[in-house]
Amino acid sequence: MNFCSKSWTTLSLTLKLTTASVLPFSATANAVETREESHAMVLLRGLPTLGTSHSVAIVELDPESENFGNILSEYEQPAMEHPLHHMYYSPTGRLYATGLDPKCSLAEIGLARDASGSPVVQSIDCLDTQGQIVGEDIMWHESNGQTYMFVTFMGGTGGDDGGSVGVFDPQTNAVVKVIEARKSQVGEGEAYIMYPHGISAYQDRMIVTSTVHPDLATGVGNSITVIDLNTLEPIQNITVENEKPVGFPSSPVEVLFARPTIHEDIEPAVLVNTMFGFETWKIPYNEEAKTFGEAEVIYSGVENKTAVPLEFYGNETELFISHGLPGVVKRYDLAQLPELVSTGPDIKAEAGAHHMIFYTSKSGRKLIAVQNNLLNLGDAAANDPTDIDFIAGLNDHSITVHDLDSGERSASLNFKDKYNKGIDNVEGLFGAGFVHHH
Amino acid sequence: MPLAFFVYRLSQTPPETTAIRDFSAPFVFGRFSVPEDNPLTEEAFRLGRRLFYDPLLSGNNELSCASCHLQELAFTDGLAKSVGISGEVLQFSSMTLANLMWGQRRFFWNGRTETLEEQALIPIQHKDEMGQDLDELLKELKASNEYRSLFHAAYGRITTDNVAKALSTFMRLLVSANSKYDQYLRGEMKLSAEEEHGRKLFMAHPDVKVSLRGGNCIDCHSQFLTSGFKDMFDGFSNNGLDNNEDLPIGLMAVTKDPAHRGLFKVPTLRNIAVTGPYMHDGRFQTLEDVMTHYNSGIKISETLSPLILEADNNKGDPDQARGLNMTAEEISAIIAFLHTLTDEEFLTNPKFSNPFDQ
Numbered sequence: 130m131n132f133c134s135k136s137w138t139t140l141s142l143t144l145k146l147t148t149a150s151v152l153p154f155s156a157t158a159n160a161v162e163t164r165e166e167s168h169a170m171v172l173l174r175g176l177p178t179l180g181t182s183h184s185v186a187i188v189e190l191d192p193e194s195e196n197f198g199n200i201l202s203e204y205e206q207p208a209m210e211h212p213l214h215h216m217y218y219s220p221t222g223r224l225y226a227t228g229l230d231p232k233c234s235l236a237e238i239g240l241a242r243d244a245s246g247s248p249v250v251q252s253i254d255c256l257d258t259q260g261q262i263v264g265e266d267i268m269w270h271e272s273n274g275q276t277y278m279f280v281t282f283m284g285g286t287g288g289d290d291g292g293s294v295g296v297f298d299p300q301t302n303a304v305v306k307v308i309e310a311r312k313s314q315v316g317e318g319e320a321y322i323m324y325p326h327g328i329s330a331y332q333d334r335m336i337v338t339s340t341v342h343p344d345l346a347t348g349v350g351n352s353i354t355v356i357d358l359n360t361l362e363p364i365q366n367i368t369v370e371n372e373k374p375v376g377f378p379s380s381p382v383e384v385l386f387a388r389p390t391i392h393e394d395i396e397p398a399v400l401v402n403t404m405f406g407f408e409t410w411k412i413p414y415n416e417e418a419k420t421f422g423e424a425e426v427i428y429s430g431v432e433n434k435t436a437v438p439l440e441f442y443g444n445e446t447e448l449f450i451s452h453g454l455p456g457v458v459k460r461y462d463l464a465q466l467p468e469l470v471s472t473g474p475d476i477k478a479e480a481g482a483h484h485m486i487f488y489t490s491k492s493g494r495k496l497i498a499v500q501n502n503l504l505n506l507g508d509a510a511a512n513d514p515t516d517i518d519f520i521a522g523l524n525d526h527s528i529t530v531h532d533l534d535s536g537e538r539s540a541s542l543n544f545k546d547k548y549n550k551g552i553d554n555v556e557g558l559f560g561a562g563f564v565h566h567h
Numbered sequence: 568m569p570l571a572f573f574v575y576r577l578s579q580t581p582p583e584t585t586a587i588r589d590f591s592a593p594f595v596f597g598r599f600s601v602p603e604d605n606p607l608t609e610e611a612f613r614l615g616r617r618l619f620y621d622p623l624l625s626g627n628n629e630l631s632c633a634s635c636h637l638q639e640l641a642f643t644d645g646l647a648k649s650v651g652i653s654g655e656v657l658q659f660s661s662m663t664l665a666n667l668m669w670g671q672r673r674f675f676w677n678g679r680t681e682t683l684e685e686q687a688l689i690p691i692q693h694k695d696e697m698g699q700d701l702d703e704l705l706k707e708l709k710a711s712n713e714y715r716s717l718f719h720a721a722y723g724r725i726t727t728d729n730v731a732k733a734l735s736t737f738m739r740l741l742v743s744a745n746s747k748y749d750q751y752l753r754g755e756m757k758l759s760a761e762e763e764h765g766r767k768l769f770m771a772h773p774d775v776k777v778s779l780r781g782g783n784c785i786d787c788h789s790q791f792l793t794s795g796f797k798d799m800f801d802g803f804s805n806n807g808l809d810n811n812e813d814l815p816i817g818l819m820a821v822t823k824d825p826a827h828r829g830l831f832k833v834p835t836l837r838n839i840a841v842t843g844p845y846m847h848d849g850r851f852q853t854l855e856d857v858m859t860h861y862n863s864g865i866k867i868s869e870t871l872s873p874l875i876l877e878a879d880n881n882k883g884d885p886d887q888a889r890g891l892n893m894t895a896e897e898i899s900a901i902i903a904f905l906h907t908l909t910d911e912e913f914l915t916n917p918k919f920s921n922p923f924d925q
Contacts, residue, residue: 164598221752222595222791223752242591242592242594242599244586244590246668248594301757
């Protein structure tokens with residue numbers, strides 16, 4: 130997301146939730162090793178008052194490694210104001226990143242191996258998006274038997290009600306189609322796309338969310354859009370709005386089409402997190418009739434004292450949802466989706482709990498690393514104008530590492546303290562360790 | 568200081584070597600490691616390349632490593648089973664030498680060595696392969712001004728260990744990464760419709776329940792390298808060539824474990840179109856023969872890979888032959904995909920060619 134407006138600073142005064150307690154750092158040192166299962170790709174944001182630049186890096190995240198927290202390879206972004214935003218691996222192993230800067234709303238990141246066998250970041254190639262700006266999420270899915278790369282652009286081609294889904298050739302990266310339907314231009318009751326961010330798909334139906342204008346001031350969405358993948362046209366909007374704990378529209382952010390291809394027991398349904406409604410919604414889907422049922426709240430942040438629900442991630446048995454405040458990851462039984470049936474206590478990360486990866490330590494322990502940062506990345510103490518206090522305390526600048534079974538914290542790494550940079554995104558070096566991000 | 572002592576000290580001084588230049592390998596090939604005492608250097612590569620092509624390494628000075636490992640055949644020899652210095656037909660087919668830094672870390676069809684350095688000296692000494700006595704080889708190498716200079720630059724001394732190290736360095740740097748498939752992975756080109764169909768079949772394990780057709784190749788041949796997997800003995804498989812009565816010893820010769828009888832190393836499929844005949848004993852002449860085997864010719868034995876036994880596109884039909892039961896069109900598509908693994912640059916790269924011809 131972009132963060133050009135200061136109008137959201139007032140939110141910091143109205144929203145003060147409990148922050149997670151900080152457990153002691155407990156990393157242990159082992160001999161140097163070359164296993165890569167615990168290496169992560171990170172997008173780092175330069176902080177103007179600290180004189181640092183935006184970059185892409187590879188970092189060691191195994192608390193059992195003596196290299197824990199060390200940057201193993203780093204490549205500075207081409208000169209531009211805003212950093213890259215989210216990373217995704219394609220099914221053929223190519224690494225892409227969306228971007229916040231209009232000069233680079235979508236990029237392919239080049240990785241290679243040097244003569245020691247080590248992975249190195251060797252290039253960032255900004256791609257032609259045909260004017261679509263503020264790239265958010267990416268997924269690969271089929272339309273009429275052909276695989277495409279779908280990218281949400283929260284700014285679309287500009288304007289107060291912009292937003293688009295870019296359809297790209299996954300080989301050439303060329304734009305095949307820009308799916309755009311402005312609310313101001315479609316007829317009353319017609320489907321529109323506005324500020325799209327989250328994206329998920331099942332069979333021939335794709336869902337994108339309507340989140341917030343990139344300037345965080347012009348407008349906020351409160352619905353999801355259904356796209357017919359046979360025609361690549363939007364066909365329906367479904368409103369997901371109930372409580373307004375901060376006085377704004379609900380701002381649906383991430384979405385997951387729960388489906389039997391994730392787990393055979395799952396009845397198809399769309400799950401949506403609302404950033405300002407603090408809720409998780411369920412919308413049942415009838416795949417025979419291709420119709421969506423009534424949307425209902427299945428998790429209330431107001432009731433549970435959590436706010437800013439963000440990402441869906443999953444492994445073979447569990448679904449994980451991050452909540453920016455107080456900075457926790459909640460865990461649920463994958464097989465019982467679309468219902469959210471808890472499988473254990475929250476994983477207590479830090480304020481801004483956001484993206485995550487799953488991997489194993491050198492000794493074989495299952496780990497989860499949580500990136501704790503939403504938008505606020507500046508240095509307020511130095512009067513950094515980029516430190517927009519979007520919602521109070523969503524900027525811990527850290528990655529916390531936890532034992533996946535117990536949730537207990539094993540280690541943490543604060544990028545601002547160690548590298549004078551913020552951290553915007555984390556992804557496993559080999560793409561994931563998770564299987565159901567979308 | 569006596570002159571002789573000075574010369575002795577000089578000869579013991581490790582040379583200043585040059586790290587290999589302009590090296591870059593695809594990220595998706597994965598991590599590789601090189602022995603700490605044998606780093607990749609320009610000097611070692613130069614020496615290893617010369618040794619690889621030099622008949623001096625054989626007992627009769629007529630055969631080199633390259634006699635059974637021809638570059639244009641992806642360093643195989645086009646024979647079902649190789650023939651060495653004795654004239655006897657050897658036990659196995661000559662293996663390709665592409666991308667040896669990745670995949671299974673045991674070498675030879677039956678995995679009898681765990682390092683390239685260990686592997687390198689075995690064919691040289693084998694009485695039916697190159698029939699060379701290592702002491703004799705050292706005498707011949709030391710008699711050569713050229714080799715004295717090359718060994719000095721690379722390692723300082725002429726030793727059998729350094730012969731093995733140099734050959735290993737040359738083989739490690741035989742990287743094949745510019746096939747049509749590689750170019751496809753880099754987004755530089757598209758596969759034809761048939762090749763793309765074959766790629767998808769290659770990558771898919773058949774699942775009748777959800778109507779997913781698949782060739783199941785990826786269960787043993789990894790997605791990017793197309794080689795066997797490196798962990799433990801994952802890179803070895805009994806792929807249904809023989810029934811129990813005819814099952815050869817295979818990996819069991821090394822591990823003594825009966826569960827390993829009939830298991831052989833899963834080779835890389837890089838350049839597979841030019842490396843026939845196929846299998847450890849070269850029993851199949853063509854890729855069509857290979858696909859016929861996997862499609863309908865699987866023989867049952869006690870150690871048959873379950874990954875192969877379970878891979879059936881017509882599962883549940885007891886009248887069908889043992890195998891993938893794919894259509895002729897699907898088999899053609901997989902073969903079309905296999906042809907995209909041919910790397911012409913690798914097959915003709917002057918850096919890998921015979922230095923005595925230049």
